[in-house]
Amino acid sequence: MAIIQLNMVTKHYKRTEALRRVNLSIVRGEICGFIGKDEAGKSTLFKIIAGMTPKSSGDVVIQGNYRYGATSLERKNIGYVLNDNFFSELTIFENLEYIRKAKGIFDRGEVERVMGLLDLEMHDILYRDLSVGKKQRLKLAATIMGNPDILIFDEPTQGLDSQASINFWRLVASLNEDFGTTVLISSTSLGNLKNLCTKFCFMHNGRILETIERHHLELKSQRVLHLKVDATEKTCLILEQQLGITDYRVGMDKELVLYSFIDQPDIIAKTLVDNGIRIFGIYVQEVAIDDYYLGLIAGDVYD
Template sequence: MKNTMIEIKNLSKEYGKFKAVSDASITINQGDIYGLIGKNGAGKTTIFKMMLGLSHASSGSISIMNSSNDAELRKNRQKIGFFIGSNFFSYLNAHDNIEYYRRMKGVEDTKETDRVLKIVGLYGEKKPFKSYSMGMKQRLGIANALLGNPDIVILDEPINGLDPQGIVEIRQLIKKLNKEMNKTLVISSHILSELDLVATRFAIIDRGIILKELDRADLANEEGSVVIIKTNNLEKTVTILKDATQIENISIQDDKIIINQDNINTASLSKYIVESGLELIEIYAQHNSLEDFYFNLTGGQNNA
């Protein structure tokens, strides 16, 4: 049984008549890489600010590492490191920027600055912050979040604006923090393909409402798969398959047949289509992604 690190129950945040977050409930367990998924303005950063005590909830409750009262909550918030944007001095190098924040945060260990810079690969970097690539800036922000060796690390849009190389570097760093350093990570992103590669648990938020919370095993079951078929006569193929099989969810889209049903034996279908006198051009199973699941759940479009 994993320990619960953060538990949010029925959390809401209102600004006048506008509800930024509405009745949200999520559970983050020790060792999770927890992906909070939603488009810009969905409420992700608002939830983070309430977790950190930077914004007061209108209603609901937050418990961090089983805190049961306000005093314990304030104490346990000190065990959270957070990256919400990178606010550094443009003329200072990596060491001097992190050293400033070490002192600001009251971290007494003078070796801490070098420790976190080594973790993110910026130890010994002499250039000023203003000359950094976006990936370097993001990694310095994560180094700041790691000061004091927190148990929980919150990363708000850590790959936003990065080139492919920068994305790979952050992905590797996230996995290192989780596997080698036993950090529980909470990551928000609207780049779903990347969260699909790293996260172990997910919550999908839309317009301030948590639509679904699930782990990777649940997601695999939810995602399902589709079978794509191309023949020389699509209409005849659909008619034959409907008459001779128990396949129900079958349709023609553009120049192909789509079967949206799990546990389809493509080998058997191939044999049946050919034996029916049709020319089979192509048949393959395509696994639906986290992105597909998200857009199906929110009713959005993949190009939105």
């Protein structure tokens, strides 16, 4: 059963459509990476899931309950903290203590626990005097406080050095393994997410272009067949109806990218020519996993 379910969710900010008919299903225990450029809609989506901003239309179902407004229990079960949740005149400890009480966590030792996990040993330094990296670690500590069922991280390693980033990824993996925590993470690139996440959602212009499991992404990122023709829409129909090929996308300049029949270009070419399609190019390409979503975005731009 899905722990997070979104059906045709949209979000408008005055004249701007931040989310466009988003459908999403996250199963308990998944680690889902949301990949997209800045302003792709990732942060807006996270705020709606966390109950921090209302949707304009559509259905949001969290842990089997339709979301109309986040209750205190739901806020406790979802770990997501914004940068402006902290007080500049309070120390690390005081900020975390405030958040502990706001979340309704009664264990006073929880603040010390998360500070230890994120190596935040300083009690007397004000938030305003912290480095960018320390502020990010404070945000992460506040997010995991109380071991919530769902953790949401928006660009979590931004501002962290390489060792701190590695420690964070290990922490996320251990929380997922030990407690079955569902994790949502956003990033502008695959980076370290490709080895951590079990599922990926590629976003652009407020839409989810594709949701794909990691092992399927790895398969698609190995070899693809490029096809340049004179009639893209007719070619798609021929591929689907006569060859049963549905695993493809339309990229830049209406070029088709196929993920099956890669080793049978002669069969594809003959079938298309027999149906009056002119072929300008057909070739196999090795694709790096980090370039996969760039191709999706390019296809969305040229659609």
